[in-house]
Amino acid sequence: MFHIHCPYCEELREEEEFHPKGQAHIARPADPEACSDEAWGDYLFFRDNPRGIHHELWVHAIGCRKFFNITRNTVTYEILETYKMGEQPAITAESLASTEKLAGVQVAGGGQQTVGASDSAVKDSRGAKV
Ligand SMILES: [Zn+2]
Numbered sequence: 001m002f003h004i005h006c007p008y009c010e011e012l013r014e015e016e017e018f019h020p021k022g023q024a025h026i027a028r029p030a031d032p033e034a035c036s037d038e039a040w041g042d043y044l045f046f047r048d049n050p051r052g053i054h055h056e057l058w059v060h061a062i063g064c065r066k067f068f069n070i071t072r073n074t075v076t077y078e079i080l081e082t083y084k085m086g087e088q089p090a091i092t093a094e095s096l097a098s099t100e101k102l103a104g105v106q107v108a109g110g111g112q113q114t115v116g117a118s119d120s121a122v123k124d125s126r127g128a129k130v
């Protein structure tokens with residue numbers, strides 16, 4: 001059991017109240033009619049599956065029912081931050097890499113979430129290419 005911080009409820013809630021919805025920040029092509037089949041197929045079906053920092057769309061399904069974004073480390077399953085729709089992440093793979101180089105240590109995370117040992121539901125439900 002672990003807790004996820006909902007940026008709308010502004011509190012930590014149990015993971016079972018949330019559902020992952022895939023990769024965040026996927027922009028719909030401005031003019032779908034002008035899209036090539038390949039570009040439209042990329043938009044619909046292909047998702048990043050990085051080792052490390054990943055931005056994901058989640059919904060607080062048994063709560064405020066609002067969508068928000070999570071920055072998660074796919075290696076450690078640690079949730080580094082949560083932020084509202086329309087906002088940009090404070091932590092990116094690039095910013096984390098430069099911070100680690102400067103500090104010479106591994107960044108421990110945002111401190112908003114507590115991650116327990118039994119987070120297998122989260123591990124299995126995301127990260128795969130659609
Ligand atoms: Zn909420």
